[in-house]
Amino acid sequence: MKRFRRQFIFGLLALIAATVGALWLNAKYNALPNYAYLTGWALLAGMFVLTIYNVRKKLPFLPLGKSETWLQIHIYLGFFTTLLFLIHLNFRLPHGWFEAVLAWLFVLVSGSGFVGLFFSRVLPRRLATRGGEVIFEKIPALCHALKTEAETLALGSEAKSVVIAEFYTKRLAVFFSGPKNFWNHLAESRREVSGLLAELEDLRRFASEIEKEKISKLAALVRQKDGLDYHRALQLALRLWLFVHIPLTYGLLIFTALHIILVFGFSGGAR
Amino acid sequence: MSEQLPAPEFDAQNYARPNQNYICGNACEGKACRQGPDAKGRCGATADCKPVLKTKPGETKGRWICTRPGGECESGPLPDGSCCNPVPKCSPVPTLRLWRGRVTLAVIAASCALLLVILGNPPWRNNFISPGTISNPHSGAAFAALAITNHLNESCGACHVAGNSGPNGMVNVAMRADPGILDFEKIASASAANPTAIDESCLKCHAGRNFHQPSAPQISCAFCHAEHQGKMMAATTDANCSFCHGDAAKMNPITKNTVAPVIHHFADDHPQFRFITENLHDPDTLKFNHALHLTGPTIPKLAGGEKLDCAFCHQPDTAGAFMKPVEFEKNCRVCHSLQFDPQTPELQLPHGSVEFVSAFLRSLPKQYLNLAAQFGKDEDANVFVEKKLAGLRAQFGSGEDLEKRVFFSTSTTAPEISVGNVTGAARAIFPGCAYCHEVKNSSARAPEITRPIQTERWLVQAKFNHLKHTSVACAQCHDAVHSKDTADILLPAKEACVTCHSPRGGVADTCAECHTYHKPLVAAQ
């Protein structure tokens, strides 16, 4: 893991150096009368650089540098900007309504960023280990195909097995009807599917030879469906965190613009 | 690895297009149509094919040909040229990406709408944008009424220029702010102490800043008095004061390197009190020996049997902060009765005016007569008077001599038994005015006695309240028991105060404890 380790060490060292520098500067200049203005502008500059990553992503055809480099800067600058945020607030909770909402927006944006970073580094490995690689947009069609296959197997006119049909209607129909077990899969819990498979195995006691074969096939289908669900759950998580991170960023920027107007309009310097 | 699932098979003949915003509505069932939705999400499906009119040479009408990709269908197109197999339109599904874009736009719209609504509505606006509770004096109906009286706007507008503006007005004011939004250098180098627009609002009610030094620079009210910090306005801090006083660069041009030292904290570098450093002395001409009065063995006890203590002479005034001036009649005559006739201790000289004393002495017969009438002596009043006068003459010779003795005698010339009504161990010869006062010969009829000065305040720059110090014994601060000279200023050095007024002592030691900023200088008396 040389290249990624190198990136990590370099980024971490830069972050530590920046943190130490920022805290030292904070201690030194804290008493400056307009200190909050200066930290505010630094914070805004950080937020601005973080936001234009979104712009870069929309211009992949321009030679603006590798997205990987941009993301590294985005991540470490994100951490540093959180520190700037704390410095700007002087490590205290704001009081008024507007400032509280503004602070919460920032917390949500950076918090969702941390969650996203965690997801991006943890979930792909799980997906690769589990196997069954599939493109996200193809999952509904594959799911549907599995459902049709399972239904035909269990309930079709040639099925001729009451035991299996009953079990399918009672337990498996719901399982195959759509994506399932989102939270279970995120938590790496196989409880649900293990339960289903165990029940399916139990049926073998009452099954004839042909039915045993059907049960094996059904079990294979259950496993395939579970694999699909797993991929859907994790890939969806990898997409959904951005539903918090990006929209709230723009909300935050709007609130920040108003914050600047309020600060300059209501501070002593207003004329 | 063997546990790994195999990748599901799917139709890999076509590209996956995550760059499109919409997916065919039938894709979830695996039956995505060939046409696909357009960029705006409209289903493009019409029919299986688009029939084409083919006219062979020589024909007039021609024939419609089916153009289905998989090969011509059996029935062929309808006579009017439309395909026999229309495909029902689906409802294209927006992708997650598109949803994300919509959510982003929604959040932007909602933020703008919410903020505009709130900002356009004054009561909501004020509550929303206020960064903290306003202090009690500046909130409430009374303040609002006062604001109007003093030609201020109501609520936020009472102080803030933009206080009553909607969003438009706020932006205008923000643009006009000084330092401006993008004046980074000015922001970085600006001094918070500079007066601002808000100060003008303060001055509408709090007239006149009344700086403690006329030469001090103008300082913004908000610099020391921060609003929006809660129901109680925050107390000023040492930092506020040391903003100037802790900065030699600021102080020296003002004081021209003469007096002001750099001060940061009372316990650390507050200078020693000036009366000590300048070795001042009490200019009082009245001779008084505290040590003698408090510890001398010959000092008689008071009426109740107690020793003479500080409280007998030094009484707090009505407010309790300071002490009343010592009065002769109340505090001194008790022992120093001003009697001059050992046989007649009841006859006491008046105190306060040289003319009165002189007149009294010249009218001694009358005085004795009054005394006789007062005390109801048996003998004839005149005889009484004659007897007394004879005794005086025997003692003092002439009237002038007596007068001289009265004014100028500084010590006892013969032992006295009692001074006044108080009986002592030995007889004291009465001390004259000069015993305590500075008596000077003068060309006028009566000698000149310098009026004693009771300096009211020594530490004029500070405020002090004896009432707050009742837990402290007088002697802890005022070293009277060791003072023999009137010239001694019996005030404590700074260290005595620091004992308690310091971080270690635990009592409040901010500048504001003792010094006020706004009241004009108290003139030394």
Add this chain to the structure above:
Amino acid sequence: MPAAPTILERPQRWDAAFDANMTDADVERLLATAPFSGMAAEKFPKRTPLREILRNDARILKFRKGEIIMRQGDYGTSAFLILQGAARVVLKPDLPPSLLGRQATNKKGVFRTLAQLWNRSRPPEMLPRTLLGQSSGVSARQNEKETRVFLQDVPRILDQHRTAQMIAGEFFGEIAALSRMARTSTIFADSDDAELLEIRWQGLRDLMKYDDALRTHINKIYRERALASYLRATPLFKNLSKEQLDRVAEAVEFSTFGDYDWSGEYKRLAQSGSVRPEKEPVIVGEGDYPNGIVLLRAGFARVSQKFGGGERTLNYIGAGQIFGLNEIAHNWRNKESPVNFQFSLRAIGYTHLLVVPTRVMEEIVLPSLLKNELPPLVEKTEDDFDSAAPQTRAREKVGAEILEFLTENRFFNGTASMVIDLDRCTRCDDCVRACASTHDNNPRFLRHGPSAGRLMIANACMHCADPVCMIGCPTGAIHRESFAGQVVINPTTCIGCKSCFTNCPYDAIRMVEARDERGEFLMDQEMKSIAKATKCDLCVENHGGPACERACPHGALERMNLNNLDALSKWLKL
């Protein structure tokens, strides 16, 4: 002569004859024509008789005047013999790219680059009408079997370019066919009754084996035209003088191995399990006497070692690499304890190589090298890995599973394979979107493909060192945009014949149906939708290199040269 079909021993390739329509009459006619008439049929073994070679490995093509037979830069696997009529070779300067069905690939200018901002609203696979017609001086006509492209204005071409005529009896295209190099010249038919015999390389090779005259002839022209410059460029011979090089060139033997072509056949064979190292043609066997070093000139070979009952792959080597130098250098320095070949070398698919005999090596080449340029001595240890050249440590570098995965799927062919690290990929599709944004809103690869553990090779054109897709394109639409450059398809001249699509073993080419600005499918005269072949072009027209690589936020995607394992082993240690 009794034509007893030798079913059991027939070469597998003859299951699908080059041209099923070769009749006996055709074969007889050929046998009567030079040079076949001069060949001694008895010299050919029963397994591959001359007659059957001609029947199964050759076909007769008719050309009309102006029709293009081959284009300079094309890849081909056949040689041609003019039976009747004439053909013209275009000498320098060659025909402009537009006449060859290609387009000049220039990087996009500022306006075109910025205009990509508005790509999002374009319908998929929109083909502007301007690109549909081509008035470049060539036209296509349909044969019963295939499409032929012909030059419209032959006199002007003759006027503007120097050409040479070839008449009946002349051979051309042998070297390109045997060595899998790109064709060196454009050749078009010069008479309306031109008839050419096309022989595929396997047939040519077999003919050469058993006919002295043909062998001598081809040897001679090979040495004259191709060998000398190649040897001069080989680092091993850099210290040799011209005279020494000539001596080496004279002694070198070349041969071409392989029984089947890459594409369709290989896929079929792989699925049926016929593709096993043990079944591949052996170039050099483990334990054989080292009679020369093997210089690989084109194609790939597998380096393997006996392991248990089978063969364990240690590495694969590609063009420009050498096999056997260690052993021969060792023997030269250590005459008392010589060693044999430590590993076996097997051809994978198609392999063209040179053998420099040991004698030449010992007399001329090895003495010219400095001490530190010589490889280390071969040591006999328990674990032969350690004694081996760095090539054979590949197994350690990337791991057995991945080595097998690459070799089985022939991924080592790629010079720009799309390698995805599934441990880092967040499946965000930024790569696909970037590809679409640089290609008029059309992605040119599928983010899916065979995977082994955390490695996935996606279905994106690998720009192979040996591009089988380029063989057989009738219009020259698929071509290399520069010498040894990227393989690109010119959508204007592509007629959707699916040759490249069928040939590609890696599912990298996809056929798409062209549409107009409204998103409606375009139709041709026969009411069929217009299909075009599309694939990744490695962003030749864009600034900044492949957009997919640049767009991946997590460093999970790389376009990697898998011809050797250096890049991959470095990447795996990421």
